[in-house]
Amino acid sequence: MANDSWEPDRSPEDALETEPEDTPHSDPVSSAGDGTDPAPAPAPAPEAAGGPESDGAAYTAELQELEDRWRHALADLDNLRKRHARELERERTAERSRTAAAFLPVLDNLELALAHSGPAPDAVVEGVRAVRDQAVNILDLLGYPRHAETGVVFDPARHEAVAVVQDPDAEPGTVVEVLRPGYGDGERQLRPATVTVAKGD
Known part of the structure; x- marks a missing residue:
C-alpha cells in the first residue's frame, strides 16, 4: 500500500539553509566537563598589615622607650649615690663629735691639775702638760x-x-x-x- 504522506524532496542546499545559525559552541577553556562553573582564579594575597615601614617605626619607638627608662634608672642611681654620700658624711661628723666630746672631761682634769700643781716637781708638771697637749692635738686633727x-x-x-x-x-x-x-x-x-x-x- 502506498504511503499517503508526501514530503517534498530536499536538496542538500536546502538542508544547509535550514540549519540553525546560532549553534552553541563549547568553550574548551571555560568548560569544566562536569556541568559546574569553573573555580575563580585566586586573588592576589594582600601585603602584610603595616609593612616594613610600620615595623621599623614600632622598633624605633620601643628603643626610645627603653633608652628613656635607662636614663631614668641612671639618674635615680646617681641621686641614691649622692644621698648615701651625704648621709655617710653626716654619720662620720656625728661620730667624730661624740668621740671628741668624750675627751673633754679628760682635758678639763688635766687643765685643773696643771692649774693646781703649785710646787709639784717639774717632771710631773711637764708630763701632765705633754698629755694635755697631745689630747688637744688629737681634737685639732678631728676638726675641733x-x-x-x-x-x-x-x-x-x-x-x-x-x-x-x-x-x-x-x-x-x-x-x-x-x-x-x-x-x-x-x-x-x-x-x-x-x-x-x-x-x-
Whole structure:
C-alpha cells in the first residue's frame, strides 16, 4: 500500500539553509566537563598589615622607650649615690663629735691639775702638760681646734660669758680670762669657751 504522506524532496542546499545559525559552541577553556562553573582564579594575597615601614617605626619607638627608662634608672642611681654620700658624711661628723666630746672631761682634769700643781716637781708638771697637749692635738686633727685666747673681742658664737668685770687694762667687750677652753667652730663646735668679759664705760 502506498504511503499517503508526501514530503517534498530536499536538496542538500536546502538542508544547509535550514540549519540553525546560532549553534552553541563549547568553550574548551571555560568548560569544566562536569556541568559546574569553573573555580575563580585566586586573588592576589594582600601585603602584610603595616609593612616594613610600620615595623621599623614600632622598633624605633620601643628603643626610645627603653633608652628613656635607662636614663631614668641612671639618674635615680646617681641621686641614691649622692644621698648615701651625704648621709655617710653626716654619720662620720656625728661620730667624730661624740668621740671628741668624750675627751673633754679628760682635758678639763688635766687643765685643773696643771692649774693646781703649785710646787709639784717639774717632771710631773711637764708630763701632765705633754698629755694635755697631745689630747688637744688629737681634737685639732678631728676638726675641733682649741680656743682659749684672751684679749679678743667677745663673740657670742664662740664664747659663753659668765661674768663681766672691770679691768682698766682691757678694752671693753673683750675677753679678760678663759675659765674653760672651747673647741670647734661653727656647726662643728663641741662647746664655746667659758670666759669673763671686760665691762664697758
